[in-house]
Amino acid sequence: MPFPRPCVPEILGASQLVVELGARRGLLRHRAGVRAVDGVEISIAEGETFGIVGESGCGKTTLARTLLGLQRESAGEVRLEGRVVSGLDPRAARRARDAIQYVHQDPGAALDPWWRVGATLAEGLAIHGVGDRAEQQARIAGMLRAVGLDAALADRYPHELSGGQQRRIGLARILLLRPKVVILDEPTAGLDLSVQAAVLRLLRDLRAQFGLTYVFISHDLSVVRRVCDRVAVMYLGRVVEEGSAATLFAEPRHPYTRALIAAAPHLDGRESGPSLPGDPPSLRAVPPGCRFHPRCAHAAPSCATSEPVREVAAADHAVACLRWRVLA
Template identity: 80%
Template sequence: MPEILGASRLTVELGARRGLLRHWPGVRAVDGVDLSVAAGESFGIVGESGCGKTTLARTLLGLQREAAGEVRLEGRVVSGRTPAEARRDRAAIQYVHQDPGAALDPWWRVGATLAEGLAIHGLRDAAERRARIAETLAAVGLDPAFAGRYPHELSGGQQRRIGLARILLLRPRVVILDEPTAGLDLSVQAAVLRLLQELRGRFGLTYLFISHDLSVVRRVCDRVAVMYLGRVVEQGTARQLFEAPRHPYTRALLAAAPHLDGRAAGPSLPGDPPSLRAVPAGCRFHPRCALAEPRCAAEEPLPETVAPGQDVACHRWRETAPAPRQPSIETA
């Protein structure tokens, strides 16, 4: 499939300031990321908190301005704009908030919130707005009567469906899903994931899926990128990363994931990720890596292709690559 969303050497600095005679550098929350998302696929981004997942998503959306690099949408370069221009150029990308309830005005009925987005995007006819809202609520599995409810009258699963309806009204091509199943029990998670799969096929959507839940990522994503301290350390198909991970960080994430069959999770990673203001030299993961050698502290690894569609940035992947195994992350 052709690329619908891509980035080359994308870099984002947070907290940078410029004065008349001085420049105060910020921290690089995203540092030289390359991504290519094909039309119609579900692309996952995983990593520990603070690795840069959400900052990357906000930059692709246009809410955060890139410091360097290129963003492409449907074959057009859309980077190098102000945030207002970027959002206009990237109207085909929409974002579903991690906490959809917090994104709803508690004083407005659901129908008024949904209608506001349509009005902002130029649909002035009230009858047409009501018809499209009713149609979209039905598409996400809700009765059109939900338009008359307030946010506090909705369950967590219903709030997520409203969040999906809110962006589907705008007819996006790419949907960024930030922890779409966080805080939901397993039965509601399963229902939300089924809905996402159904909507993807029905509306021809492309998903950028951000999650800490590796079982969910394995279930819904076609390809996955693993981020650590602002960089992608490994990416490939979901099957490749879950059955034959090459980077020590990827293997550590998979080993530490909980199991549904009662087996104990593997050991957690030692320590916390270093501060972005004091990024280690060489491989960024080497202070926490049991396989690190002197070269790892001195020389930054470049991405290498280890299998068709799978890249890894690690000096020792040839020596430490495990044999393909059965996946240990259960589907929810």
Template identity: 50%
Template sequence: MTPVLDVAGLVKHYPLSAAWFGRARGQVRAVDGVSFAIGEGETLGLVGESGCGKSTVGKAVLKLIEPSAGSIRLNGEDITALKPAAMVAHRRRMQVIFQDPYSSLNPRMTAGNIVAEPLINFGIGNRAEQQERVAALFGRVGLRPDQRDNYPHEFSGGQRQRLGIARALALGPSLIIGDEPVSALDVSVQAQVINLMMDLQEEYRLSYLFIAHDLGVVEHISHRVAVMYLGKIVEVAPRAALFEAPRHPYTEALLAAVPVSHPRQRRRRLVLKGDVPSPINPPSGCRFHTRCPIAVERCRSEEPLLVADTDGHAAACHLREPAR
């Protein structure tokens, strides 16, 4: 079956300009060869520390920024090189839920007009049909239809994010990219929004690229999880396999930092040394070797490949190569 989203060798480099004459004096290698696919009705969680490139991946997939190299296929169609005018036809099929519900909504528009705006832009239905669709979406995401005349400042943070979800659903997309969609919300509200997204996924067969740094949230919503470090995916696996038996030392370190739910639970403590290297001049070989507690000489000179085993579990680590 053709995946809803198929990303291959995605690269995004930002040139650095010198102070004199604007000459390039290097590049920020924000994303450096990322590949993944998402099937119908599937959620891929994309996790990693701040600055690892995960939000840049989301922006590149949405064509909000142009990739430097690689390919992006949406429902089997290559959209990589499409210009903005040609992308209009594909915008209906992929939408985004932004991180901050306070800044992603126009404060001068009513809630009803915010959700109706995509329908108006694409000329879907007449005025009455649009209003009927908006009312139905309000009810589906847990808002009252009579709140359509309210402005964003009259909603709580969780309600604003529900409003953002309704806007994303308006055009009936097949793919929704959530860029840290619950990180700005209280913990209790996070659970409500995540459960809503899961219910909507089941109802509409939505596919999600769920970008986050909170592994607890990712474990709850994702079918598969991809871990990024310094512009590259270092491990990808089905959710249970990754959380129960991680293979990459970086993934182990991330999981070791997650609070446990019961005092009798124990995780092997793994403390990373040093700081994350600069994406302007990433380390040779394995990019994680400068902080890895088990690195050997081979890690410093040879870049490990991300190759999956028969169970779909892949780790880019010379010392943890999966069985094939």
């Protein structure tokens, strides 16, 4: 089960969440799919920044799309503000979860190149029936200022904006809909360090100004360490470790988490540790026992036969590893 959060209410959570992709069911033939998300348990507190990390293909984006309602869950439960919102088709799920919005990894690709920025921003307001044209324009101008842009940028086309400006437009676009939860998919990818810092400061300020909760998906562990309150580490569709960012980075318990942290670049010039050997196996050929054991330097024979379960390692820190006590 997810950690109880007695001081701050849960705003978004999932229990035993399963997402199967590629399954085909017919009268005479059934083709099994792959479990891109397999038994995930998370509980995100209102107002926090919750990080999701892991290698490409570990299920981060599929989990985010499922929480958003774009991908239907195969089993399990999704909760939003205390209400169960799972078990719906994608269109109904998006209506039930309109308090959740998503900022694309490539904001430029999400902007229509033939539309001026103002028209793109007004489209969302019009779809949701927000005000007349005058009210929409006033809200757009105010939101552009809130994300640190001149209101005159509403008359520009996407190709006339820098990468940092496009990210700010992407934020303005979803904040106009007044969400409560914002899913950020690699929000600093492809930006130089100075622009990254500006975007992260903006995210911090917007969270305070609008009372937002962030789900922060990133490969950049240095950024995750700096901005996230809690972090979940995913491997082959499962959360293998979760805890407060301070505890998880200071005392990682799972060998996979340790390897990710060791291999991450250091801004102070220190050399990174060795990369993980090999690539994650295919989801169609998930190893028995611990999914990480073929790549784990600390694996024991039991790791190939026994599946680890989630255990509490400390307050607000859980790990799914058979040998975490030995390695501590």
